[in-house]
Amino acid sequence: MIKEWRQRRAAQRVTPGDGRELKPFRWWQLPFRALLHLRLTNDAGRDAVYTVDVRHWQNQSSGNVKAHLYVDGRLHSESRLPAVFPVPGGTVEVRMSGFGLKRCHYVTDEGHEFQLVPDPDSAEGRRAHLDHAHPALSRTIGLFSLCVLLAALAVLLPQLAEQLTKSEAIAQHTGTFTSPIDVPLWGNIALGIATLAASTERALRLRHSPLLDGAAG
Numbered sequence: 001m002i003k004e005w006r007q008r009r010a011a012q013r014v015t016p017g018d019g020r021e022l023k024p025f026r027w028w029q030l031p032f033r034a035l036l037h038l039r040l041t042n043d044a045g046r047d048a049v050y051t052v053d054v055r056h057w058q059n060q061s062s063g064n065v066k067a068h069l070y071v072d073g074r075l076h077s078e079s080r081l082p083a084v085f086p087v088p089g090g091t092v093e094v095r096m097s098g099f100g101l102k103r104c105h106y107v108t109d110e111g112h113e114f115q116l117v118p119d120p121d122s123a124e125g126r127r128a129h130l131d132h133a134h135p136a137l138s139r140t141i142g143l144f145s146l147c148v149l150l151a152a153l154a155v156l157l158p159q160l161a162e163q164l165t166k167s168e169a170i171a172q173h174t175g176t177f178t179s180p181i182d183v184p185l186w187g188n189i190a191l192g193i194a195t196l197a198a199s200t201e202r203a204l205r206l207r208h209s210p211l212l213d214g215a216a217g
Contacts, residue, residue: 014085017068017075022051025121032056034124036104036116040088048072050087052104052116056096067094092116097213099196100124100203115206127204142205145198149212152195155181155188 025035034054042048051070067083069076069092077085082095090108094101101124106114118124131138158181183191199213207213 013083014077014079017070017077020075022053022070022073022075025119027121029055030123030126033122034101034104035119035122036124037119038087038092038106038114038116040106042071042088050076050092052085052092052094054081054094054096054101054104056100065096097199097203097208099199099213101206102203102208102213104206124204124206127201131205141201142207145201146212148194148198149202149209152191152198153212155183155191159183 025033032055034052034056036052038050038052039047040050048071051073053068053070054065056065065081066078067081067085068078069085069087079085079094083093085092085094087106090106093103093105093107095103104116106116108114118128120126120129130141202208202213
């Protein structure tokens, strides 16, 4: 019920595009632009390429990031994120986290889901190429990112519990808690940088966990 309500709200945010041409991906856009493609048979019975273009980190703090949907290289529609674009046979759902895209999937009317294919020149596309060309290395990097986030969570939760129980209103019911992990300032800074890198790497693979990546954000 809640999911359907959110999808209806997202669909209402979709506005028509002006038909302008899709700009090619430039190398200097790697940190803040995502470009993904989907080939479908359109209503006229011919193949068409649907492209999602998101300039993430652009006005992200104000919540004004938009996704643009192009059809055969022409702007068809646009929407603030999270976005749900109607396409032949289903919808394209686009969402992002604080580190990049966390979802860009084609969802059919039957409920099947398919991730869109990242443009080879984009950061997501380069990460996908690494996964294809060097799967063992790719798995190692992914595992390392996961371990970093688990370590960050293990450090964060005790520190959070300690701060919460310093409040007299809470301490009188639960008692005070002292974190068994005493991390110096430089350690917290280093862990924060590693966490940022790990969550960004996972975003390049469109991986997102509310607990791990959400806590990191």
